[in-house]
Amino acid sequence: MPSLTLPAPAKLNLMLHIVGRRADGYHELQTLFQFIDHADQLRFQARDDGEIRLHSDIAGVPHDDNLIVRAARALQQHASCPLGADIWLDKRLPMGGGIGGGSSDAATTLLGLDHLWQLRSSEDQLAELGLTLGADVPVFVRGRAAFAEGVGERLQPVELEEPWYIVVVPQVSVSTAEIFRAPELTRNTPAITLHAVLERGGHNDCQPVVEQRYPEIRNALILLNKFTSARLTGTGGCVFGSFPSKSEADRVAAQLPASLPGFVAKGSNISMLHRTLRSLT
Ligand SMILES: C[C@](O)(CO)[C@H](O)COP(=O)(O)OP(=O)(O)OC[C@H]1O[C@@H](n2ccc(N)nc2=O)[C@H](O)[C@@H]1O
Ligand SMILES: Nc1ncnc2c1ncn2[C@@H]1O[C@H](COP(=O)(O)OP(=O)(O)OP(=O)(O)O)[C@@H](O)[C@H]1O
Known part of the structure; x- marks a missing residue:
């Protein structure tokens, strides 16, 4: 049976404004997504009996x-x-970190099986x-x-700059x-245009709530802020900051305490999944 191995990369929310709430309770957001080259790995092998086994x-x-x-x-x-x-997962992304691991696994499964099963959706x-x-799967x-x-x-x-990031993973x-x-x-941040976001940046409305409730995350922000402007991704708990080069990011990462694990990864406007899929065809 044919098999296929694909990455499921993480995302960062470079800003996240909450601009309203829908009748079903879901929140209306404005957010800027960028991918990073740090990923789970999934392997898929087709079965002819219709069973799905992870x-x-x-x-x-x-x-x-x-x-x-x-x-x-x-699908x-x-x-x-x-x-x-049959599906095998090598889990490398922290769970509940705000870097979208579960959503990315789902997307890689949709694209991977569509390819393997030759569905051409x-x-x-x-x-x-x-x-x-x-909400993050699309x-x-x-x-x-x-x-x-x-x-x-x-x-x-x-099209965004593609800096190197340090992503700190507080153990919560x-x-x-x-x-x-x-x-x-805060649920009523005024909506702004993409142009304004690209010119003036933005903030993460979830950050004050998370900082107040999770001291470990507040400490991570304080620490990373000593080196660069640090921010929460999604609803946390991961915290990130950007650097112009890998060597700069590595140098700062080496100074972070062992109690604050993290990783260095390149920002990317085209996800690793899509780069890998392109190389197959
Ligand atoms: C915060 C973000 O990570 C930003 O990228 C996403 O909006 C969250 O996306 P997600 O983890 O895929 O979230 P879901 O699994 O769809 O929703 C988890 C829960 O968060 C709340 N939720 C989520 C997204 C949203 N726009 N409004 C919400 O109120 C809902 O209570 C929902 O039950
Ligand atoms: N394949 C999967 N990988 C990770 N979590 C999964 C998976 N399938 C289901 N889950 C559930 O989804 C929850 C959220 O996991 P995930 O790693 O996507 O969080 P996250 O990075 O905070 O996501 P987001 O940024 O979308 O909020 C987990 O705590 C787990 O219960």
Whole structure:
């Protein structure tokens, strides 16, 4: 049976404004997504009996709840595909870190199995299917750095600088739902244009809430701020800062305490997944 190995890279939210709330409770955002070259790895092998089997456990996530399995089944159903898959995951991205690991795994599964099963679904179809799995899945399906509005589904591709980042991983997991439920969260930041974001930057409305509730994350921000302007990604807990070169980023990373693990990765406007898929065709 044919097999395929693909990366599921992380994203950063370079800014994240909350501009309103929908009737269903979901928040309307304006956010700038960029990918980084730091990724989970997934291997897919087709099966002819229609079974979907993920052979790698994630602590605390039952097999059938894993976004990889849910994405595979959603695609199978959408395309009425009789094939199945064995799937192996090498988990390298921290969970609950705000760098989108679960969403990226789901997107890689949609694109990987679409390729392996030769379904030839359109990018629009896969992005729509992805949105049913999570608000961040469509940007990973499309694989281009983007300004996102709505709950993250209205995407405008953007060309950004591609600096090197340090991503610090405080050893706490933040629940996205908890931060969006917080009464003190700012939900009425005035909407701005993409032009204004690119010219003046922005901020992350979740950051004050997370800093107040998680002292470890506040400390990480204080520490990284000594070297560069540090910010929270998504609802946290990862914190990042940018540097003009890998050597600069490595030099600063070497000075961070062992209690604050992290990694250095290059920013990218085209995700590693899409670069890998292009090299296959
Ligand atoms: C914060 C971001 O990471 C920014 O990229 C995303 O908007 C979150 O995306 P995600 O992790 O895919 O989130 P989902 O799994 O769709 O939602 C988790 C929970 O967060 C809340 N949620 C999420 C996204 C959103 N725009 N408004 C919300 O209120 C909802 O309570 C939801 O039940
Ligand atoms: N394949 C998967 N990888 C990681 N988490 C998964 C996966 N499948 C389901 N989950 C569940 O999703 C939760 C969120 O995981 P994820 O790593 O995507 O968080 P995140 O980086 O904070 O995401 P986001 O930036 O989208 O908020 C996990 O705590 C876990 O319960």
